[in-house]
Amino acid sequence: NAGVTQTPKFRVLKTGQSMTLLCAQDMNHEYMYWYRQDPGMGLRLIHYSVGEGTTAKGEVPDGYNVSRLKKQNFLLGLESAAPSQTSVYFCASSYIGEQYFGPGTRLTVT
Amino acid sequence: SQQGEEDPQALSIQEGENATMNCSYKTSINNLQWYRQNSGRGLVHLILIRSNEREKHSGRLRVTLDTSKKSSSLLITASRAADTASYFCATDAGSAAGNKLTFGGGTRVLVKP
Numbered sequence: 440n441a442g443v444t445q446t447p448k449f450r451v452l453k454t455g456q457s458m459t460l461l462c463a464q465d466m467n468h469e470y471m472y473w474y475r476q477d478p479g480m481g482l483r484l485i486h487y488s489v490g491e492g493t494t495a496k497g498e499v500p501d502g503y504n505v506s507r508l509k510k511q512n513f514l515l516g517l518e519s520a521a522p523s524q525t526s527v528y529f530c531a532s533s534y535i536g537e538q539y540f541g542p543g544t545r546l547t548v549t
Numbered sequence: 550s551q552q553g554e555e556d557p558q559a560l561s562i563q564e565g566e567n568a569t570m571n572c573s574y575k576t577s578i579n580n581l582q583w584y585r586q587n588s589g590r591g592l593v594h595l596i597l598i599r600s601n602e603r604e605k606h607s608g609r610l611r612v613t614l615d616t617s618k619k620s621s622s623l624l625i626t627a628s629r630a631a632d633t634a635s636y637f638c639a640t641d642a643g644s645a646a647g648n649k650l651t652f653g654g655g656t657r658v659l660v661k662p
Contacts, residue, residue, distance in 0.1 A: 472649070479654075481654045482592070482637070484650070484651070487649060529591055529592070535644070535648060537597055538582075538592075538594065539594070540591035541591055
């Protein structure tokens with residue numbers, strides 16, 4: 440099992456550009472999450488999903504959109520990137536209890 | 550805002566010593582979890598303690614939970630250089646809240662050989 444995978448691993452965007460981060464899990468988990476981690480800090484929840492076709496806002500949702508069209512995939516979109524969105528983005532999935540994390544996507548917005 | 554506050558923010562110890570870190574939180578929880586993050590990597594789950602449990606062990610890890618004080622501690626015994634990492638506590642409010650985790654700021658642990 441690959442667990443949780445994230446694509447891409449690194450990306451540099453210019454202000455105003457858009458992009459989509461892809462998260463995939465092969466554990467048949469219902470719950471999926473997107474977090475961001477800024478230097479020296481813990482993770483903050485952006486959006487999450489409790490099942491296929493459902494999404495909900497987390498702590499810091501502004502500037503991001505998500506979609507969960509298939510149970511195994513959770514997409515995070517930035518419509519118009521801003522320098523404040525420079526961060527490391529982590530996806531996670533869970534059945535109940537512990538969460539399984541992907542390796543992260545390092546995004547720089549210039 | 551983050552639910553958990555971790556103390557200390559950084560910890561430096563010699564190999565073989567014990568490492569203790571603490572986590573305080575603000576609201577009621579279903580369970581509390583501890584994660585490890587090696588530099589530049591994703592988080593790895595270490596241990597989960599439910600709100601009706603007071604202590605839990607897993608290998609060299611010992612976790613305590615005091616819901617009356619809204620606090621938890623993680624003890625790593627006989628530390629090794631490989632334990633060098635950041636450690637995060639995370640609180641889970643339960644399935645009604647989507648099993649969302651709220652993370653603390655983390656404790657950076659350096660184990661010197």
